[in-house]
Amino acid sequence: MNRASARNMFIGATVIVSAIFLYMTVLSLQSLPERANTGNITEGVAWGKKVFERHACIDCHTLLGEGAYYAPELGNVIARRGEGYVRVVLETAAVQGWGTTRKMPQFDLSEKDIDSLVEFFIWMGKINTSNWPPNIEG
Amino acid sequence: MTYKYESQRVAFPYFVAALGLFAAQILFGIVIGIQYLAPDFLFPAIPFNIARMIHINLLVVWIIFGFMGSAYYLLPEEVEGEIYSVKLAWLHFWMFLVGGATAVVGYLFRWHDGREFLEQPFLIKVAIVIVVLMFIFNMVMTMIKGRRRTSITVVLLIGFLGLAVFYLFAFFKPDNMVMDKYFWWWVVHMWVEGVWELIMAAILSFLLIKLTGVDREIAEKWLYIIIGLTFLTGIIGTGHHYYWIGTPEFWQVWGAWFSAIEVLPFVAMIIFSLKMVSMRTKKHPNKAALNWTVGTAIVSFLGAGVLGFMHTLPQINFYTHGTQMTASHGHLAFFGAYAMIVLAMTSYAVPNLRKKTGEIMSQKAEIFAFWTMVISMICIALSLTGAGVVQVYLQRILATSYMETQTHMVIFYGMRLFFGATFTLGLAVYLYDFFLLKRASSR
Ligand code: HEM
Ligand code: HEM
Ligand SMILES: [Fe+2]
Numbered sequence: 001m002n003r004a005s006a007r008n009m010f011i012g013a014t015v016i017v018s019a020i021f022l023y024m025t026v027l028s029l030q031s032l033p034e035r036a037n038t039g040n041i042t043e044g045v046a047w048g049k050k051v052f053e054r055h056a057c058i059d060c061h062t063l064l065g066e067g068a069y070y071a072p073e074l075g076n077v078i079a080r081r082g083e084g085y086v087r088v089v090l091e092t093a094a095v096q097g098w099g100t101t102r103k104m105p106q107f108d109l110s111e112k113d114i115d116s117l118v119e120f121f122i123w124m125g126k127i128n129t130s131n132w133p134p135n136i137e138g
Numbered sequence: 139m140t141y142k143y144e145s146q147r148v149a150f151p152y153f154v155a156a157l158g159l160f161a162a163q164i165l166f167g168i169v170i171g172i173q174y175l176a177p178d179f180l181f182p183a184i185p186f187n188i189a190r191m192i193h194i195n196l197l198v199v200w201i202i203f204g205f206m207g208s209a210y211y212l213l214p215e216e217v218e219g220e221i222y223s224v225k226l227a228w229l230h231f232w233m234f235l236v237g238g239a240t241a242v243v244g245y246l247f248r249w250h251d252g253r254e255f256l257e258q259p260f261l262i263k264v265a266i267v268i269v270v271l272m273f274i275f276n277m278v279m280t281m282i283k284g285r286r287r288t289s290i291t292v293v294l295l296i297g298f299l300g301l302a303v304f305y306l307f308a309f310f311k312p313d314n315m316v317m318d319k320y321f322w323w324w325v326v327h328m329w330v331e332g333v334w335e336l337i338m339a340a341i342l343s344f345l346l347i348k349l350t351g352v353d354r355e356i357a358e359k360w361l362y363i364i365i366g367l368t369f370l371t372g373i374i375g376t377g378h379h380y381y382w383i384g385t386p387e388f389w390q391v392w393g394a395w396f397s398a399i400e401v402l403p404f405v406a407m408i409i410f411s412l413k414m415v416s417m418r419t420k421k422h423p424n425k426a427a428l429n430w431t432v433g434t435a436i437v438s439f440l441g442a443g444v445l446g447f448m449h450t451l452p453q454i455n456f457y458t459h460g461t462q463m464t465a466s467h468g469h470l471a472f473f474g475a476y477a478m479i480v481l482a483m484t485s486y487a488v489p490n491l492r493k494k495t496g497e498i499m500s501q502k503a504e505i506f507a508f509w510t511m512v513i514s515m516i517c518i519a520l521s522l523t524g525a526g527v528v529q530v531y532l533q534r535i536l537a538t539s540y541m542e543t544q545t546h547m548v549i550f551y552g553m554r555l556f557f558g559a560t561f562t563l564g565l566a567v568y569l570y571d572f573f574l575l576k577r578a579s580s581r
Contacts, residue, residue, distance in 0.1 A: 001359065001363075002355075002359060003289065003355055003358050003359040003362065006359045006360075006362035006363050006366065007289070007362045009362070009363075009366050010362045010363075010365055010366035010369070013366050013369060013370040014366075014369040014370075014373075017369060017370055017373045017374050017396075018369075018373055020374060021373050021374050021376070024374075024377075024388070024389075024392065025320075027386060027388075028320065028380070028385045028386055028389075029317070029320075031385070031386045032314065032316055032317060032384070035316070035384050035385070035386070036314060036315075036316040036317075036384045038314055041313050041314055045313070046313035049313060049315060049318075052252060053251060053252025053253060053311075054252055055187075055252065056187045056188070056191060056250055056251075056252045056257060057187070057252070058187075058252060058253065058254045059186070059187030059188070059190045059191050059254060059257070060185075060186050060187045060190075062460040063315070064319070064382060064383045064384070064460075065382055065383075065459040065460030066254065066319065066379075066383070066460060067254050067460070068186070068187065068190055068254070069460065069461065069462055069464070069465055070170075070173075070174070070186050070187075070190075071540075072539075072540035072541065073460065073540065097182065101177055101541070102173075102177040102186075102541075102544075103177060103178075103181060103182075105181070105182045105185040106182065120315075124315060127315075127316060127383075127384040128384060129382045129383065129384055130381065130382055130387055130390070132381070132382035132456060132459065133382075133459075133534070134456060134457060134534045134535070134537075135534070135537040136537065137533055137534075137537050137538065137539050137540060137543075138533075138540060
C-alpha cells in the first residue's frame, strides 16, 4: 500500500461510516417521542432543566450516569427518595445548603425553581433507559 | 536543529501559555482531590462543582493552546514558507488567553453555563469560535501561500476544522435532555475520539520524521492509515455513549462493535512510532523529545485503548457507567494522548526557538520529570480503577447506597491524592527546567 491508496481508504471509510451514523441519528431522533416522552416536556420540565444548568448540578452529580462522580445519581432520584424528600432537600438547600459530609452549597432557588426541578426529575425518571441503573441506588 | 523560518517563533508564547495553564489545571485537580477526602476544604468559597469545571476547562484550553503552538511551529517547515500573518497569530493568542482567564475567574463568581465540560458562558463560547476561525484562516492562507502541500498539514487542517465544526453543537441546548445528551457527545466524543486524534497523529508524524530522519512517504502513509482507522471506528463508536440515555437499543450492538475496535488507531500509532525509531537514519540529540513522542503513543494506548476497551461493551458498561472507572480512563487517556503530544512538541520545538537555538542542554531534569509524571498518572489511574471496582461491587451489585459506598473507597482517594502530589512534583521539576534553568539562554 502506498500513500495515495491509504488516503483513498481514509476518505472512503469516512464517507461510509458517516452516512451510516447519520442514518442512525435520524432513527434515534425518531424514537424520542416514545422512549423519552417528548410530549410530556411541560414548561416546568424545561425550566427545571435550566435551573439544573444554572447551578451546574452536573459538576457534582451524575444524570443517567453522565456528569461528575462526587454525588449521587439524579436520573432516578424520585423513585429512590420520593417526591417529598427531594422537595425537602431543595428547600433546605435554598436556605443553607444540604448534607453532612460532602455538602451541597446554598443555592438561590425560588418556589417555581423547586417545583420545576421536581417536574424535571419526574420526567427524567420515565425515560426508557434500557433498565439502567442496575438497581435503585443508581 | 535551529528554526528555519522567522515566523515559527510565534509558537513560543503558545507553549508558555499552555504550560502556565497546565500548572493551574493541576492546582485545581489537587483542590478537588483534597475535597474528596476533606469535603469542607475551601467550602463554600469554592465548591466542588466550580473547582471541577475549572480543572477541566483549563485542561481543554491549554491543550488547544498547545495544538495551535504546534501548528505554528510545524507549518512553515512543512509548507516551506512563512506564516501568513504573525500579527494575527499574536492577536488571537491574546484574545484566547484573556477569554480563557475571564472564563476561569468568572466561574469563581458563578458566571457559568451548566453542561459538563461546556460550562463556558455564551459570550465566551462565541469568542472561542472566533479565535479558532482566525487561527484556521491564518493556517489556510499559510498553506495556500506555501510552496509545498504535505499530508501532515492537510490532516492537521481537517483536525482543526473538525474541532471548530463539532464545537458548534455546544450552542445547541434543547429542552429535551435526551436530545441534549445525544448532541453533547458530538462535541466531547467527536473531539477526543475523532478530530483531535487527527491533530495528534499529524503532530506525531511530524515529530517522528524530524527525530528519526526516516522518509516522509512512509510516515505519511502511516498517518493516513491511523486516521482512517480513527474515523472508521470512532464515528459509529459514539454509540458507546448511547446505551443508557434513552436512545434506541440498536446502539448496544453498533456502539459495542465499532468502539471495541477503537483501540486499532492507538495500536497503529505504537507500531508506527516503534517502526520509525527502528528505521532511524540519525540519532537526534533531543532525547527528551523522543521520550515524550514514543511515550504518547504508548500511554494513549494504555489510557484510551486498554482502559477504554475495558468498559466499552454494554455488558460491562451497564455496571461501570458513571463510576470512578470512567474517571480512571478519562485521566490516563487525556494525559497520554493530548497532554503528552503537546509536551512532546514543546520538548522538540522550544530548544530550537530559544536564543541559543538548537542547542540541547542537559535534559536530566526533563527526563526525570517525564518519568515522574508518566508513572504518577498511571498510578492515579490504577488508584481510581481500585475505587471503581469497589464502587461497582458495593453500589451496582450489592445495591449499597451511594454515600455509604463512598466511605469504603477512601483509601483509593488517598492513593489518588498521593500520586497527584508526586505528579505535581514532576510538573514542578519540568517547569523549573523550562523557565528557570534555561532562562539565561531563553529569548
Ligand atoms: C494532580 C493530579 C490530578 C488530580 C488530583 C485530579 C483530580 C480530579 C478529580 C477529583 C476529578 C473529578 C472526578 C469526579 O467528577 O468526581 C477530575 C476530573 C478530571 N480530570 Fe483530573 N486530576 C489530576 C490531573 C489531571 C490531568 C493531568 C488530567 C489530564 C491531562 C486530568 C483530566 C481530568 C478529566 C478529563 C476529568 C473528567 C473525568 C470524567 O468526567 O470522567 N486530570 N480530576
Ligand atoms: C484519547 C482518547 C480518549 C479520551 C481523551 C477519552 C476521554 C474520556 C472521558 C473524559 C470520558 C468521560 C466523559 C464523561 O464525563 O461523561 C470518557 C468516557 C468513555 N470513554 Fe473515553 N476517551 C478516549 C478514548 C476512548 C476509547 C478508545 C474508548 C473505547 C474503546 C473509550 C471508551 C469510553 C467509554 C465507554 C466511556 C463512557 C464511560 C461511562 O459509561 O461512564 N474512550 N472518555
Ligand atoms: Fe467515547
